[in-house]
Every structure is written in C-alpha cells, then in structure tokens.
Amino acid sequence: MPRSVKMDPSVDLLRDPIRAWFLQSFPAGPTPSQSLAWPAIDQGKHLLLVAPTGTGKTLAAFLAILSQLHDESARGTLRPGLRCVYVSPLKSLGYDIERNLNEPLDAVRKVLGLETSPIRVGVRTGDTSPTERRKLRDQPPHLLITTPESLSLMLSQSAWHPCWSSVRHLVVDEVHALVANKRGADLAVTLERLSAKCELDPQRIGLSATCRPTAPVARYLVGPNRVCTVSEAGAPQGTPPLELRIESLQKGDEGPNRGLSYRRLIDRLAQATRENRTTIVFANTRAFTEKITHDLRKMNGSEPDSIAAHHSALDATRRRTVEASLKAGQLKAVVTSTSLELGVDIGTADQTVLVGLPGGVSRCLQRVGRSGHSVDSATRGLILAATPAELAGAVVTVEAARHGRVEPLQSIQSPLDVLCQQLIGMACGDEWSADDAFDLVRRATPMETLSRADFDACLDFLAGDLPSPPGAYEPEPGSTPRWTSPRIWKSRGLFAIRSKQVIRWFWSNVGTITSEESVRVQINGTEVGTLEGAYAERLQPGDTFLLDGRAWEFRRLEGLTVHARPVGTSPDLPRWTSDRQGLSTELARDLAKFRADASRKLQESASALRSWLVEDHDLDPDAAAVLEALFEAQEAVSVIPPPAGILIEQSPHPEGVAYTFHAPLGRSACEALGRAIAARLGKRFGLDLGFLVADLGWQIRLPEGAILTESDFPSLCDPRGFNEDVLEGLDRGELPARRFRHVASTAMMVLRNPEGGRTRVGGMLWVSKRLYPLVKAACPSHPLLKETRREVLEDLLDAPTALRFLESRPEVRLRVLHGLSPFAVAWIDPAGVEALQFESPADALRRLHARLVGI
Amino acid sequence: MITLEGPDGWLLTSESATYHPVERVAVIADVHLGYEWSRAAAGDSLPPHTLEDTLTRLARLLDAVVIERLIVAGDLVEKAGPCVRTAADLRTLRNWLGERGVALVTIHGNHDPRRGPTWPISIELAGWTITHGHLPISGERTMSGHLHPVIRSGSLTAPCFLVSPKRIVLPAFSPNAAGLNVIESRWPQAWIAEGLRCVAGAGGELLDFGPLADLIAKSTLR
Known part of the structure; x- marks a missing residue:
C-alpha cells in the first residue's frame, strides 16, 4: 500500500487478527459506514447506522463484534454461550450472512493455526432441522443468526431461558423495512422480551438503508426509554451516480393495446438480457413474474435455464439455488415479484428493470440498488411503463428518487x-x-x-x-x-x-406474515411451490398453469396438494395485471401536481406540453407523445379535472350507471373521501352500490335510474359529518371484514x-x-x-387529508359521457369492485331477479 | 314465510325447507350443528352460535307449517367423530322439537357420525327418495342436499333450491356452509335436460329465477 495513502483511524479500533484480515481483503480501507460505526460500537452505545444498500453496513457491525470476541479468546477469557443475536427479516439473508461470516472466521482460524474457529456461529430459522435446533439450544453459539419469528418462538421456550443472560449485542438488519409494519411492531416487543432476560441491557445496533427523517427509525430500534446514536453514511467516494431511465411500451398516440404492449415488453426484456451479463426484473405480482419468466425462457430457446423466477411461493430450496446461481453469474436474468428486494447478496447484476411502478421511492431505490452491488459499479435502473398512467407515475417516482426523497417512516400505534x-x-x-x-x-x-x-x-x-x-x-x-x-x-x-x-x-x-390460502404443488412427488387456493380450486383436469416459469398440466387437487405434470405447450394468456399498486402518499401528491401542471401546459398549447415533458422531465419523445395523447384525448372526450377540484363523470354501465370521480388525492385519501360520498349516495338512493378506488380517483356504480345533478354537489361534498360517513362507507362494505x-x-x-x-x-x-x-x-x-377499525382508519385510509380537501371548498364539475373517459380508463382498474350494501337482502334479491329474469 | 309450489305437492319455503302439507313433513339439509366445536378443536376461538341460530330459524319455520316430522337430509352435525358438546346440542335440539310435537328423522351424510346407531342412507316418502347426495343418487324422483347451492351478486348470497319435476336439491340450512355458485358451476347434462330451475331466497323473500340453463347463458354474455 502506497505510503501516501492515509488509512482511516477507525480501523485501529479493530484488533488483530480481524484487523489484518480486513486490511488484506479491503486494501482501500473502511467505507464511510464502517468508519462511522466502529467508534460508536466500541463505546457500547446504541447505534442506528444509515447508509445506502451495499455499502458494507453488515460487515461494519459484525467485524467490530468479532474483533472483541477474538480479543477475549486470545486472552483466554472467552466463555461459551450466546453473545450476539443478529435478526434479519429475510430467512435467506440469514444463510447468506453465515456464509459471509465464515470467510473471515476461517481466514483468522488459519492464521492462528487452529483446527476450528474459537468463535461459533449458528443459524436458526423456520427451515432449521429439529436436530440442529436441539444442538443450538444445548450448546449455543457465540453468534446466533435468526429471524423475528424464530426469535419470538425461542423466547417462548423455557429450555432457552438460561441462554440469553450472556447476550451483549443485538443487531437488527434492514430496520427500515420493519419500522412501519406489524412485523416490525412484533419484533420490537420481542426485543424487549429478550433484553429483559439478559444480565446487562444489550447494545442495540440497527442497520438501515437510506431513511429520512432518522429519528423515528432510531426510536423504533431502541424504544422510548433509551438513547440512540445515529450515524448517516453517504455512498463511498467515487460511487457513480444513480442512473434511472424511463421507457414507454406504448408508442405515440396509438390507443392502449395490451397484447402489443406485452409483446414489446418481452422483446425489450430479451434485449436487456442480451445487452447485460445479468439482469434483474421486478414484476410486482407473482402471476406476472411467472408469465414473463415463461415467455422469456421460450425466447431463449437454446438456454432456457439461464432465465429463472424467484418469488415467495416457490420452494425454498429452489429459491436458494436461484440465489446461488445468480451470485455465481450463471443466470442471464432473474424475474421476481418482490422477494429479491431486500438484502441477499446476489453479486453484481448489471441492470435492474422495473416492470410497472414500485409504488414508493424507498422501494424504487432498494430495487435499483440490486444492480451494481459491488461498491464501485454503477446502479442502473430502467422503468418500463405499459400505460400512460404508469408513465406519469414513473416520471414522479424517478424525480423523487433522483433527489433521494424517501418516504418518512412511522411506527404503528398499539396494534x-x-x-x-x-x-x-x-x-x-x-x-x-x-x-x-x-x-x-x-x-x-x-x-x-x-x-x-x-x-x-x-x-x-x-x-x-x-x-x-x-x-x-x-x-x-x-x-x-x-x-x-x-x-x-x-x-x-x-x-x-x-x-x-x-x-x-x-x-x-x-x-x-399473512398470505392468502395456498396449496402446495407437486410434480412427480417433488415440491415445486404453491398456488393460491382459490385459483387451484377452479382448475379442472387438463387446465394448464404456470409455476417456476414453466407450464404444468393440472391433474387433481387432493386436500391441500395439487398434483400436476409438465407440458410442452404454453398455457392461455392470463389477464394482464398491469401494476395498480397505490403510490405512497408523497408520490401521489407529486402525481396530482404533475397532472395539474401538465393540464396547464396543454392550455397554452400542445407543443408547450410536449417540450415541458421532454425538457423539464427528461422523457424521450415517444414517451412524451403518449402522455400528450392521453391529455388531449381527455380534453376532447371530457375535460381535464380542475387542479384543485373534483371532476365527476357519468357514464353508462351494464348494470346501471357509473360515476367516476377525479380528485388530486392519493389512494388512501380517495378511499376515505370515496367511501364518505358512497355512503351519502347509498343513503340517498337506498340501493346497493359498487365501489372502486385508485390513486387520483374512485368510481361508484349505481343501478339504473340513480342520477346525480348539480344540486346534489353541496350535500355530497359537505365537510360536516364527514368522519361518520367514512365509517358508514366502511361498515357497509367488505374492507373491514377482509382486514x-x-x-x-x-x-x-x-x-x-x-x-x-x-x-x-x-x-x-x-x-x-x-x-x-x-x-x-x-x-x-x-x-x-x-x-381492525384502527388499522383501516389509521394505516389504510387517510381521512384527515380528505377532510382538509373538502374544507377547501373544491370546485366540482359534472360531465355526462357515453363511456369511460381516457383518464378513467387510465387510472381506475375495473377489477376488484367492492360491494357496499344499502338495501335489505330481500330488496337486493328482488332487484337481481328483475335484472336477470325481468318482471 | 313465503312458499312457492314445487313438484308433486311439495312446497318450497323461504326458510330453506321443503314442506309437504299432506304428509305433514318438512325437509331440511346440511345443518352442520356444532360447527364451532369442530373449529375449536382445530384451535379457533369463537362464540358458540349454531344451536341458537338453528333453533331460532326452526321456530320461524314451525310458526308457519304444521308438521309431525322434520327430516334432515344429511350433515345434521359437523363432526363425524365423537364430540360431547355436539351430542349435547343434538339432544337439546331433539327435545326442543319433541316439545313441539315434531319427531326428528335423520339421514346419513358425509359429516354425520360413523360410529353409534347408523342412520339410514335414504328414506322413501310420497314417491320421492330423500338422501344426502354425497353418494350416487338412484330413484325416479329424488330430494337431496350436500351441494349448498347459492346465487351470488355483489354482497348478496342467496341460498337456492334447484328444482325439476323429478329432482329437488335443497339449499344448506346452515349459513356456515361455503356455498356453490350455481351460475359458475358445471352441471350434468341430464339435470339441465330435465329443465332444472333455480329458486332463491334471501331475507324472507323467495323468487323463481327460471331455468338454470338460461341463467348460465345470460351470465356468459357479460
């Protein structure tokens, strides 16, 4: 190492032989997160370490602890027993960490000339065998790697009670993925149970991807009664900037054509896999992941196995194989729903392709961060938008991502x-x-x-x-x-x-973790993965379905196992489910503003809109043309929604009449406002109605004859009684029952x-x-x-924002149309109508009878 | 309570029962008494309710009909294995009916106990064979349950009878039974050829929805 390079002094907090191993393996020295972490860990403080993905956080935590343990071992004071518990939300991450830890442990062991390492590491997850579990309990390792669920389980077993008292360190990885959900709430209590059983309150070290603000995350990690140091490390010097591009699968002013967009998607993905060594594709839903994997494999006829699928319904062994192949550079592409979003080290992928929207900036950065995983290669992301709505969503997502505007995180209150x-x-x-x-x-x-x-x-x-x-x-x-x-x-x-x-x-x-009812799938006795129960029940012998990127023929469903066999022919095209995942509140706000700004530009002229899209928003001319076409079509058929108001569009529907509402609100505020208005319409007409909600709007379907006029607006949009009407709209529907x-x-x-x-x-x-x-x-x-009520009102709905919007006395416009407007088609997915009940069952039956049979 | 005419002197009622005034008999099916004890054994915590529900609805039925026998066409109970609480509920039910001058007649269904006194597989009454329906049905005119037919639309789930001149399929008496949506299911050609009709009830109303074949055809047009 050249003498002119000054090594960061924090490395001296590590002691040999760990220090020597580190310097040999990483001659450039500690990353910013490592040089910030080691002093704090050394001082025994609780620490939240915040740094972008792949910048050495995990190694930062472990090396400091391993160094201490080796030190004691050298002095002969190291006793057997648990010293550190590492918790990761992902099972496979645990196994990965174990593999990564064995590297320094093994190297150090050789240096010390020992048969076995003096430091023992063990892993306990849902996949651990009973024999292994007993061994871990009888002779606990120094370092235990586990998951939140397994930890809760171990703490409930009296045989484990004596093992915890010697624990001095708790490491929680991917903290940002735990703060705002119930899984994290569960872990927080588990950590208190653990701490209570330790002789000394253990040092807590939290590892988090970029989060802002950091205080709530730190508070989540240590609880309201402890003090936490927060260290934020940027990316290491010389890290190339984030590259994030958008491409539209729809071209120019052609109308939406699912088949055409899908063919273009597969072609574009095939092109990406040819251009890169390894590509990761995020497809959001399992069904879509399967479809894409199947079709990409077909296109890659000579080497179909170089394309693999990865999602949580696949067998665990299969997933592990895929992860290993990916890391070894043996796969050209992996298609995943969301399961590869977090941590597992999968080596360096060259590019991440997002099909549809990730929904939030944090998720976007997480996913794109899966490529260029080694510290010095660029992270490259590509978003493929299949519809104008996705395109608009992509624009605001990318802009927020470029500015690092991650969503703030807040713990759930008293679940x-x-x-x-x-x-x-x-x-x-x-x-x-x-x-x-x-x-x-x-x-x-x-x-x-x-x-x-x-x-x-x-x-x-x-x-x-x-x-x-x-x-x-x-x-x-x-x-x-x-x-x-x-x-x-x-x-x-x-x-x-x-x-x-x-x-x-x-x-x-x-x-x-709740998943919908699932059934196992067996091919000739081998487990392949699982299918959704409701889907499996509808299958008939001879039907084909997709799993693991391959087509199978259904033979029979026995209890909870599907028996199937491989087929050569490709199955029917399932419905294209373009991603209708709601955007985060912050992104939805940006989207509403984007839509309003775009409409103002269109008022100036079409070319003003076009150049604004291309210059201010960095879109290529094709993509800009798609958005321009959408706005012009909306203006032609209906009207652009007033920027701070509500547009109501009435259109016929096979079962009566549909009212589509457009408002500058994100999905959770639309849920609240939409339900309140639905409740008011339900009480007014006394009829069952259908309810659909999305970002920026909702749709209410009423039977024939229920007609709205301008005189109805004041009562529909009255802020008084809003909260009661939201509750009514909830209780009459199916959402609380589902939750x-x-x-x-x-x-x-x-x-x-x-x-x-x-x-x-x-x-x-x-x-x-x-x-x-x-x-x-x-x-x-x-x-x-x-x-249930708390979860729906606090976590799912955003009534306060909706109420504030009503109190601003928004302008309301009504248009009567012959069909759904382009905006309605773009933003509101017709699947997933929820029924709101306002009639007695007897009345509903009579109306159904009149409709199906006629008087 | 509303009644509609069925074949051969049978009436279809809005309480999910068929009624034969001349024979003084009413027939129901799929009561699934003791459903909560079955779920409790599997680990669920829920309020006991099936006995109370069943008695309340039978009270409404008995208010409107004059019968000496109540026939249950199978699946009277939920658990085939021995269950003390279900047995107690069943005793209560029998006594309650007895106090009102009604004898409980049971036919064996796939959920009913396999040990103990065996219940018959079928009963002949007024030229009709009454059976549960989990085994192949033979007979000129048959009445059975087991399928739990319903019509669904929006939030409405209406249990329904399937009726032809020689066949009556009863709706499930128990609301705990998962319903089979008649419009989305595949039916034997022979049944459709008989002119099988759908008669659905909800909230005290009972309406004839006409031939099943027409209903299915109309729904595929959407």
Missing part, C-alpha cells in the same frame, strides 16, 4: 393483534403478572401509547372471558366456555399457559395452521363472511374489532 400474539408467546415460557407484562410491552415504541384498558381486554379475550350473546344457549350451565378454546389461564393478576396444546398452536402459527381476517390470524383467534393441518381450502373466507359478523354481534367492544 392489539400483535399484542395478543406476544402475550401468548410470553405466557408459553413463563407465568406473568399482568402489571409486569404491561410494563415490559410498553418499553417497545409501537406499544408506548397502549392503554391499560386495551391490554386487559386482550387478556380477557385470550382467557375466553368476553361476553357471549345474551341468551346464548348453555345446555349445562358453567361447563360450556363463553368462547371456545381459551388460550390462557388468568387469575388474581397472573396469567400463564398450562395447556401443551396451546403451546403447540403457538409454535406452528407464530408470525404476522379482520388478517387481524384474527395474527392475534391467533383463528389458526392459519390448525392442529392436524388444514383439510379444506377456503377456511379463511369463513372468517370474513361469518366470524366477523358473529364477533360484532357477540361482543361489539372486542379488542380485535377495535384493532
């Missing part, structure tokens, strides 16, 4: 379903006093505002103590429990779990994996259709109903 699961986990391992449990749980940021009343209500629910309907039949008084299957025993301020059966239920159902299904499984009111296994598909549908109304009737104040 009661997560609390219920945590209480079960706690009670599995110990007997608790309610007071102590309440105090412990509140040390986690997501639970800091939890009320004692809600806490007690959850304990009551778990003990089966909530009221049954009045007059509920009890054939033998006292012998029938109020609610079936109480989980915990509760008495005199104490609670615990006595039943081994309940403990087993917890172990097989721990976690908050209740997830809340009930997280809280373990119903088990996703019941005792004896599920024998029938469709069990969870019963939860929204039947259990939800039963619970509402039996116990309206049930904590899980409260949680």
Whole structure:
C-alpha cells in the first residue's frame, strides 16, 4: 500500500487478527459506514447506522463484534454461550450472512493455526432441522443468526431461558423495512422480551438503508426509554451516480393495446438480457413474474435455464439455488415479484428493470440498488411503463428518487393483534403478572401509547372471558366456555399457559406474515411451490398453469396438494395485471401536481406540453407523445379535472350507471373521501352500490335510474359529518371484514395452521363472511374489532387529508359521457369492485331477479 | 314465510325447507350443528352460535307449517367423530322439537357420525327418495342436499333450491356452509335436460329465477 495513502483511524479500533484480515481483503480501507460505526460500537452505545444498500453496513457491525470476541479468546477469557443475536427479516439473508461470516472466521482460524474457529456461529430459522435446533439450544453459539419469528418462538421456550443472560449485542438488519409494519411492531416487543432476560441491557445496533427523517427509525430500534446514536453514511467516494431511465411500451398516440404492449415488453426484456451479463426484473405480482419468466425462457430457446423466477411461493430450496446461481453469474436474468428486494447478496447484476411502478421511492431505490452491488459499479435502473398512467407515475417516482426523497417512516400505534400474539408467546415460557407484562410491552415504541384498558381486554379475550350473546344457549350451565378454546389461564393478576396444546398452536402459527390460502404443488412427488387456493380450486383436469416459469398440466387437487405434470405447450394468456399498486402518499401528491401542471401546459398549447415533458422531465419523445395523447384525448372526450377540484363523470354501465370521480388525492385519501360520498349516495338512493378506488380517483356504480345533478354537489361534498360517513362507507362494505381476517390470524383467534393441518381450502373466507359478523354481534367492544377499525382508519385510509380537501371548498364539475373517459380508463382498474350494501337482502334479491329474469 | 309450489305437492319455503302439507313433513339439509366445536378443536376461538341460530330459524319455520316430522337430509352435525358438546346440542335440539310435537328423522351424510346407531342412507316418502347426495343418487324422483347451492351478486348470497319435476336439491340450512355458485358451476347434462330451475331466497323473500340453463347463458354474455 502506497505510503501516501492515509488509512482511516477507525480501523485501529479493530484488533488483530480481524484487523489484518480486513486490511488484506479491503486494501482501500473502511467505507464511510464502517468508519462511522466502529467508534460508536466500541463505546457500547446504541447505534442506528444509515447508509445506502451495499455499502458494507453488515460487515461494519459484525467485524467490530468479532474483533472483541477474538480479543477475549486470545486472552483466554472467552466463555461459551450466546453473545450476539443478529435478526434479519429475510430467512435467506440469514444463510447468506453465515456464509459471509465464515470467510473471515476461517481466514483468522488459519492464521492462528487452529483446527476450528474459537468463535461459533449458528443459524436458526423456520427451515432449521429439529436436530440442529436441539444442538443450538444445548450448546449455543457465540453468534446466533435468526429471524423475528424464530426469535419470538425461542423466547417462548423455557429450555432457552438460561441462554440469553450472556447476550451483549443485538443487531437488527434492514430496520427500515420493519419500522412501519406489524412485523416490525412484533419484533420490537420481542426485543424487549429478550433484553429483559439478559444480565446487562444489550447494545442495540440497527442497520438501515437510506431513511429520512432518522429519528423515528432510531426510536423504533431502541424504544422510548433509551438513547440512540445515529450515524448517516453517504455512498463511498467515487460511487457513480444513480442512473434511472424511463421507457414507454406504448408508442405515440396509438390507443392502449395490451397484447402489443406485452409483446414489446418481452422483446425489450430479451434485449436487456442480451445487452447485460445479468439482469434483474421486478414484476410486482407473482402471476406476472411467472408469465414473463415463461415467455422469456421460450425466447431463449437454446438456454432456457439461464432465465429463472424467484418469488415467495416457490420452494425454498429452489429459491436458494436461484440465489446461488445468480451470485455465481450463471443466470442471464432473474424475474421476481418482490422477494429479491431486500438484502441477499446476489453479486453484481448489471441492470435492474422495473416492470410497472414500485409504488414508493424507498422501494424504487432498494430495487435499483440490486444492480451494481459491488461498491464501485454503477446502479442502473430502467422503468418500463405499459400505460400512460404508469408513465406519469414513473416520471414522479424517478424525480423523487433522483433527489433521494424517501418516504418518512412511522411506527404503528398499539396494534392489539400483535399484542395478543406476544402475550401468548410470553405466557408459553413463563407465568406473568399482568402489571409486569404491561410494563415490559410498553418499553417497545409501537406499544408506548397502549392503554391499560386495551391490554386487559386482550387478556380477557385470550382467557375466553368476553361476553357471549345474551341468551346464548348453555345446555349445562358453567361447563360450556363463553368462547371456545381459551388460550390462557388468568387469575388474581397472573396469567400463564398450562395447556401443551396451546403451546403447540403457538409454535406452528407464530408470525404476522399473512398470505392468502395456498396449496402446495407437486410434480412427480417433488415440491415445486404453491398456488393460491382459490385459483387451484377452479382448475379442472387438463387446465394448464404456470409455476417456476414453466407450464404444468393440472391433474387433481387432493386436500391441500395439487398434483400436476409438465407440458410442452404454453398455457392461455392470463389477464394482464398491469401494476395498480397505490403510490405512497408523497408520490401521489407529486402525481396530482404533475397532472395539474401538465393540464396547464396543454392550455397554452400542445407543443408547450410536449417540450415541458421532454425538457423539464427528461422523457424521450415517444414517451412524451403518449402522455400528450392521453391529455388531449381527455380534453376532447371530457375535460381535464380542475387542479384543485373534483371532476365527476357519468357514464353508462351494464348494470346501471357509473360515476367516476377525479380528485388530486392519493389512494388512501380517495378511499376515505370515496367511501364518505358512497355512503351519502347509498343513503340517498337506498340501493346497493359498487365501489372502486385508485390513486387520483374512485368510481361508484349505481343501478339504473340513480342520477346525480348539480344540486346534489353541496350535500355530497359537505365537510360536516364527514368522519361518520367514512365509517358508514366502511361498515357497509367488505374492507373491514377482509382486514379482520388478517387481524384474527395474527392475534391467533383463528389458526392459519390448525392442529392436524388444514383439510379444506377456503377456511379463511369463513372468517370474513361469518366470524366477523358473529364477533360484532357477540361482543361489539372486542379488542380485535377495535384493532381492525384502527388499522383501516389509521394505516389504510387517510381521512384527515380528505377532510382538509373538502374544507377547501373544491370546485366540482359534472360531465355526462357515453363511456369511460381516457383518464378513467387510465387510472381506475375495473377489477376488484367492492360491494357496499344499502338495501335489505330481500330488496337486493328482488332487484337481481328483475335484472336477470325481468318482471 | 313465503312458499312457492314445487313438484308433486311439495312446497318450497323461504326458510330453506321443503314442506309437504299432506304428509305433514318438512325437509331440511346440511345443518352442520356444532360447527364451532369442530373449529375449536382445530384451535379457533369463537362464540358458540349454531344451536341458537338453528333453533331460532326452526321456530320461524314451525310458526308457519304444521308438521309431525322434520327430516334432515344429511350433515345434521359437523363432526363425524365423537364430540360431547355436539351430542349435547343434538339432544337439546331433539327435545326442543319433541316439545313441539315434531319427531326428528335423520339421514346419513358425509359429516354425520360413523360410529353409534347408523342412520339410514335414504328414506322413501310420497314417491320421492330423500338422501344426502354425497353418494350416487338412484330413484325416479329424488330430494337431496350436500351441494349448498347459492346465487351470488355483489354482497348478496342467496341460498337456492334447484328444482325439476323429478329432482329437488335443497339449499344448506346452515349459513356456515361455503356455498356453490350455481351460475359458475358445471352441471350434468341430464339435470339441465330435465329443465332444472333455480329458486332463491334471501331475507324472507323467495323468487323463481327460471331455468338454470338460461341463467348460465345470460351470465356468459357479460
């Protein structure tokens, strides 16, 4: 190393032999995140390390800890036992880390001339075998790599209790992906349970991709009662800037043509795989991932296996194989839904292609960051937009991404379903006093505002103590429990779990990740992956479907396993589901402004709009022409929505009349405003209606004869009574029932994996259709109903923004059209209509009869 | 309660039952009593409700008809295996009917207990064979359940009868049963050729929706 280069002094905080290994492997010295991390770790402070993906954060945390451990080992003071717990939300990331750690450990071992490394590393996830689990428990390694769910499980097992006291460090990776969801809320409580069992409060080290502001993320990591140092490292010097381009699959002023756009998509992807060594393609949905993989493989006839699919419904072994091949540079392309978004080291891909929108800036940066993963090669991203709406969304996404405007993160407030699961986990391992449990749980940021009343209500629910309907039949008084299957025993301020059966239920159902009902797919006895249950039930022998990028013929569905065999012919084209994922609130705001600005430019002239798109927004002329065509078409058929107002378009519909509303609001505010207006229309006409929502608008479908006029506007847009009408619009529809299904499984009111296994598909549908109304009737104040309402109103809807919009007295315009306007077609996906019920079932039946049979 | 005429003196009612005034018999199917105990054994926590629901609806039915026998065409209970609570609920049901002068007659369905006194597979009544429907049905005129036919539209799910001059398929009496959407299902040609009609009920109303073949044809046009 040239003497003129001065090594960053932080490297001296590492001790040999780790220090020597580091300098040998990374002669350029520490990255900015490493040089910031090591002093803080050395001082024993809680630390949040924020840095872009792939800049050495994980190594920063581990090397500091490994260095300390080796030091003790050299001095002969290292005792066996757990010293560090590393938690990652991704199972495969855990295995990856283990592989990466073995490199320095092995190198150091050789230097020291030892047979085995003095530092032991172990991995415990859902995939770990029972033998391996026992070994880990009987002889805990120094470093344990695990997932949030496995950690919660281990903490609930009394056999593990003695192992935690020696833990000194907690490392949480990908913190930004945990802060704002229930999985993160669950982990936060788990970390408190762990810390409580340690002799000394362990040092917490959080690793996060770029986030802004950082304070809420730090607060999430350490809780409201601890102090956290935040270190933000930029990208290392010499890192090339982000390259992000947009291409439109639609050209010029041709109308939307799904088949044509799809063919162009496959051609463009094939071109990308030819031009790059390795390409990663993000397709958002599993079905689309499968379709693209299948067709790309066909185009790559000579080497079909160089194109692979990767998503969570594929068998774990298969996924691991794909990851390894990708890292070894053996694959030309990997197509994924979202499963490769986080961390796993997959080597250097040359380019990331996003088909459709990622939905938010953080996700965009994460995905694009998957290419150029080595510290000195550029990250290159390409967004392919299939429709004008996607194109507009891409423009605002790219601009926000270029400025690093990531979405702010906020913890969820007091999720009661997560609390219920945590209480079960706690009670599995110990007997608790309610007071102590309440105090412990509140040390986690997501639970800091939890009320004692809600806490007690959850304990009551778990003990089966909530009221049954009045007059509920009890054939033998006292012998029938109020609610079936109480989980915990509760008495005199104490609670615990006595039943081994309940403990087993917890172990097989721990976690908050909810997926729709799925069935396994077996080809000649080999597991390939899973299919959505509802989809599998509709298949008939001979139907073909896609999985793992290949076509299979359905033979039969036995219980929860689909038996199929390979076919040569390609299957039918499933419906093209262009991405209708909602944009983040911030991006939706940008999109509304973009649409308003574009319409103002169009008022000046078409060429003003065109040059604004090309010069100010860096679009190529083809893409600009597509947007220009959309705006001109809208102006011709209807009118551009007033920038700060609402446009209502009336158009005929096979079952009556459709009202499409355009407003400058993101999806969650549209949900609130749309439902309030739907409630008002429902009460006005007394008829069932259909409801669709999207970014920048919503659609309400009414039966024949329900006509709106200008005189209706004031009452529809009245800010008074808004919140009540939002609630009404929710309760009349299906959204709360759908969310209740997830809340009930997280809280373990119903088990996703019941005792004896599920024998029938469709069990969870019963939860929204039947259990939800039963619970509402039996116990309206049930904590899980409260949680469902909280989740919908706080996490899914944005009523305050919608109300503020109404209070600004927006201008309202009405247009009566012969069909859907170009804006309506562009922004509102006709699939996924939700029914809002305003009629009695008898009236609805009569109307259906009149429609189908005629009077 | 509303009734519509079916074949051979049978009436179809808006309480998911068929009624034969001359024989003083009513027939229901797929009650699935004790559904909550079955889900409880698998680990779910829910309020008990099937007994109360069943008695409330039978009370409405008995208010409107005069019968001496209530025939349950299979799947009276949810759990085929022994279940103390379901057995207790069943005793209560039998006694409740007995107090009102109605005898409970059971036919064996795929969910019903396999051990203990065996219930018959089918019963002959007024020239009709009443059976559950999970096994192949033989007989000139048959009445069965098992399929849980419904019509769906928007938020409305209406249990329905499928009726032809020689066949009646009963809707599920229990709302817990997952319904089979008649418009989206495939039916044996022989049934369609019989002129099978769909009669659906909701909220106390009962309406004849006409030939199933026409309903299916109309829906594929959309």
